[in-house]
Amino acid sequence: MNRQEIDALVKQMNVDTATGPVDERVQQVVVRLLGDLFQAIEDLDISQSELWKGLEYFTDAGQANELGLLAAGLGLEHYLDLRADEADAKAGITGGTPRTIEGPLYVAGAPETVSFARMDDGSEEGKIPTLIIEGTVTDTDGNRVEGAKVEIWHANSLGNYSFFDKSQSDFNLRRSIITAADGQYTALTTMPVGYGCPPEGTTQFVLDKLGRHGNRPSHVHYFVSAPGYRKLTTQFNIEGDQYLWDDFAFATREGLVATAADVTDEAEIAKRGLKGPFKHIQFDIELVKEKQDAPSTEVDRRRASA
Numbered sequence: 001m002n003r004q005e006i007d008a009l010v011k012q013m014n015v016d017t018a019t020g021p022v023d024e025r026v027q028q029v030v031v032r033l034l035g036d037l038f039q040a041i042e043d044l045d046i047s048q049s050e051l052w053k054g055l056e057y058f059t060d061a062g063q064a065n066e067l068g069l070l071a072a073g074l075g076l077e078h079y080l081d082l083r084a085d086e087a088d089a090k091a092g093i094t095g096g097t098p099r100t101i102e103g104p105l106y107v108a109g110a111p112e113t114v115s116f117a118r119m120d121d122g123s124e125e126g127k128i129p130t131l132i133i134e135g136t137v138t139d140t141d142g143n144r145v146e147g148a149k150v151e152i153w154h155a156n157s158l159g160n161y162s163f164f165d166k167s168q169s170d171f172n173l174r175r176s177i178i179t180a181a182d183g184q185y186t187a188l189t190t191m192p193v194g195y196g197c198p199p200e201g202t203t204q205f206v207l208d209k210l211g212r213h214g215n216r217p218s219h220v221h222y223f224v225s226a227p228g229y230r231k232l233t234t235q236f237n238i239e240g241d242q243y244l245w246d247d248f249a250f251a252t253r254e255g256l257v258a259t260a261a262d263v264t265d266e267a268e269i270a271k272r273g274l275k276g277p278f279k280h281i282q283f284d285i286e287l288v289k290e291k292q293d294a295p296s297t298e299v300d301r302r303r304a305s306a
C-alpha cells in the first residue's frame with residue numbers, strides 16, 4: 001500500500017466509524033501514529049510475528065513499570081528537552097540553569113525544611129563519603145530568590161532510590177528545601193553512586209539489541225520552583241565518573257557538571273559539625289521569570305507519592 005491508501009484505510013477504520021463524541025486531539029494523534037506505523041510496516045516489511053513481539057514487549061515493559069526508563073534510555077525524554085529549549089528560544093527566553101530530564105524516580109511529598117536539610121538516614125555512615133551540596137537560587141539578574149522550593153533526590157551507595165528500593169527508609173535521600181531571604185540552600189547527604197538499568201529488565205533488553213549499555217553517571221536530581229518563576233527540572237552529573245559524557249539517558253549537559261571537592265581542613269570540618277573529611281559540591285541555580293504566552297515548563301505525568 002502507498003501512503004495515500006494507508007491514510008484512507010486508517011480514516012475509514014478509526015474516523016468514519018465514530019458514533020459518539022470525539023476527542024479531536026486524541027483522534028489526530030492516533031490517526032497520525034497509526035498511519036506512520038502502517039507505513040513503517042510497509043517500508044520495513046515487518047512480519048506478523050515481529051509486530052506481536054513488539055506488542056508483547058510493551059505489555060512486559062508496562063507490567064515492569066519500565067516505560068519511563070525506556071523513554072529516558074531511547075532518548076525520547078532528552079529529545080523533549082531539546083524541543084523545550086527550542087520553544088524557549090522562540091519565545092525569547094534566555095539564561096537560567098539548563099534543564100535536563102526528570103527520569104522516572106521522583107516521589108512527591110518529601111520532608112520540607114528551610115535553608116538546610118540532612119537528606120540521609122545515617123544507615124550508610126562510614127560506608128560512603130559525606131557530601132555537602134550548597135548553592136544559591138537567583139533570578140537571571142543575580143537577585144536572590146526567597147521562598148524557592150528546591151526538591152532534591154538521588155541514589156544511595158548502591159545506586160538505588162528510596163521508595164523504589166524498599167530496603168531504604170521512607171524519603172531517604174529525598175528532601176525539599178525552601179530558601180530564606182539569602183536564597184541559599186544546603187543539603188547534608190551522602191555521595192550518590194551511578195547506576196544501571198536492571199540487567200534483566202525490559203529496557204536493558206532493548207539496549208542489548210542495540211549494542212548499548214544502560215549506565216548513568218553519578219548525579220543528583222532537582223525540581224526548583226518559586227512563585228513568578230518557571231519551574232526548573234534539572235540535575236547535575238558529577239565530574240570524574242566514567243559515564244559522565246556517556247550517559248545512557250543523555251542527561252549530562254554543559255552547565256550541569258559538578259565537581260565534588262575533597263574537604264580535609266579541620267576547621268572547615270568542625271564548622272560543619274562533621275567528624276571527618278567530606279566532599280563538597282557547589283550548585284547554584286538560576287531561575288527564569290515566568291513569561292506570558294511562553295510554553296509551560298510544568299509536565300503532567302504520573303509520579304509516585306508516599
Ligand SMILES: [Fe+2]
Nearest residue numbers: 103105219221
Ligand atoms: Fe537518577
